[in-house]
């Protein structure tokens with residue numbers, strides 16, 4: 001079967017009516033999103049794109065942004081980065097504080113909130129205008145200069161971001177945050193608020209399926225070793241305490257966000273983004289996971 005046929009059958013088979021979860025509400029602005037939204041985009045190459053549903057509609061990428069900031073931090077710090085953040089799955093929810101105390105403020109991995117806040121500290125420390133440089137980076141990967149923050153979402157998260165404030169203060173107390181905590185959470189809330197469509201996300205993530213090169217321009221952005229490391233981290237840590245289940249069902253490295261987006265890559269082959277805002281109890285898109293399971297089952301292609 002061709003990719004477009006496979007996507008068509010996933011779209012026909014599946015609906016928001018089949019899942020029981022809820023749209024994220026702890027960030028009030030996200031609760032306003034229509035639960036019926038559902039889209040997917042597969043990016044194989046410049047002229048090979050396949051999609052269905054709401055694949056062109058922008059949504060809040062939330063924790064998917066942690067992959068972009070990790071890539072930027074690795075470009076700045078190389079292997080020294082691993083003195084500040086570890087590379088093990090946490091087995092705990094994304095916003096957990098538990099492990100920090102007995103692991104001396106070194107977060108388990110860069111994709112839980114604790115780790116992403118340490119990465120945010122590094123970017124705020126190294127860059128003159130970190131928000132602008134992050135947008136420039138994502139715009140370059142997609143070739144799309146209109147990618148931007150959703151300032152309402154950033155403000156909404158700031159107003160309710162008690163756990164993230166607790167995390168950043170706690171890690172600072174344990175000595176692994178250098179900068180000003182308000183600046184760090186401000187950057188973090190903005191990175192999470194970036195709005196992108198499935199089309200744009202799958203295009204951006206071709207970087208990790210194309211040996212660190214931007215597909216359209218062939219510009220080399222990341223070393224191959226860096227791509228290997230980031231894909232390995234997506235495989236083992238991209239879904240927090242559901243990383244095993246995602247590997248088991250889908251069999252691709254990937255990253256989710258509480259906006260209901262999931263991006264996954266098949267290294268050296270394709271990248272796929274899916275969006276359905278209904279989340280399961282682990283904070284990952286319920287329909288999105290099911291749709292990706294169908295994709296790798298129907299194509300017969302996964303990394304395993």
Ligand SMILES: NC(=O)CC[C@H](N)C(=O)O
Nearest residue numbers: 062063094113192257258
């Ligand atoms: N898993 C997520 O997407 C969480 C991101 C969200 N901005 C938070 O910090 O809670």
